[in-house]
Amino acid sequence: MRPAPGQQVLKAPPARALAAYATKLRVAHAARVAAAKRWGLRTVPLTAPAAPAHKPEITARKGFEVDEQEELNLPPVFTTIPTKEKVVFLTIDDGAEKDPAFLRMMSDLKIPYTAFLSDYLIKDDYAYFKKMQGRGIVLNNHTLHHPYLPALSYSRQKHEICGMQDVIEKQYGKRPTLFRPPFGNYNQDTLRAAKDCGIRYAPIWDEEVFVDHWEYREWDRDLHPGDIVLSHFRGREDWKGTMPDMVRRFLDKVTAQGYAVARLEDYL
Structure with missing residues (x-):
């Protein structure tokens, strides 16, 4: 269907956003590869996953507690x-x-x-x-x-x-x-x-x-x-x-x- 006179033809925003994101990832990876080579690493360091949405419960390691650890x-x-x-x-x-x-x-x-x-x-x-x-x-x-x-x-x-x-x-x-x-x-x-x-x-x-x-x-x-x-x-x-x-x-x-x-x- 042809657009009505004066109506703008729009491209799909999700496709543009995905393409931009993919380009950003490629650029970031290329920079990481170049940095690894520049600093003499054997391989490119892996990228850490996103920070956890729910933080893990941190408790004293067994055997590393002190007296009244929990009470205090x-x-x-x-x-x-x-x-x-x-x-x-x-x-x-x-x-x-x-x-x-x-x-x-x-x-x-x-x-x-x-x-x-x-x-x-x-x-x-x-x-x-x-x-x-x-x-x-x-x-x-x-x-x-x-x-x-x-x-x-x-x-x-x-x-x-x-x-x-x-x-x-x-x-x-x-x-x-x-x-x-x-x-x-x-x-x-x-x-x-x-x-x-x-x-x-x-x-x-x-x-x-x-x-x-x-x-x-x-x-x-x-x-x-x-x-x-x-x-x-x-x-x-x-x-x-x-x-x-x-x-x-x-x-x-x-x-x-x-x-x-x-x-x-x-x-x-």
Whole structure:
């Protein structure tokens, strides 16, 4: 049927929208392929699924609870997110190394990660982590001075944790809800202090990745859906390589095993 005089012929909007979406996906994939090649990865990292609409229930890992964990509603300590998706979570601690190449690499590859910062290591360059935050990375609490917390009184632990909350709020505008105890060591006072400072979760890790090797918590020495992986802001002074070298080792392994890297905060 021919349109009446003056009537506009319309194309099907859904078809145009689908074509535009397909083009966007092709462009994004091509950019990811180019970035993987540029940074020396063996294969292109997998894309994580969308964040879950219903967040999984997070509880303390069995054997990682403290006395009165549930009665006091203390932040749970956990090493894995309960999910069937083949995703892992990269978390990076401390803040000693401030490598611009690392920021470029993670932005180019669009790999999410979570930072846990200690003030004594970041205070010489708060701006580096401001750039990180501007790229969508959440900055979390790893205490002011990275002490062995169980050796401290409740009040001193609270000073370490609440003091770092204050630093992050002052420098980056928001108080974190995630806290990682230094060395992964804690007691009931640690979690009480963390709760009193506004912390809701205390994730630690299931694996740790370095420039030249991995370390594992589990007997099977393997990755599992939802595992939290630890690394550190380190460079050649501490490692036999750079942070991009560490990321390369991390991504080559998880991709080869069919895992994507997801954003930890999307599951909490």
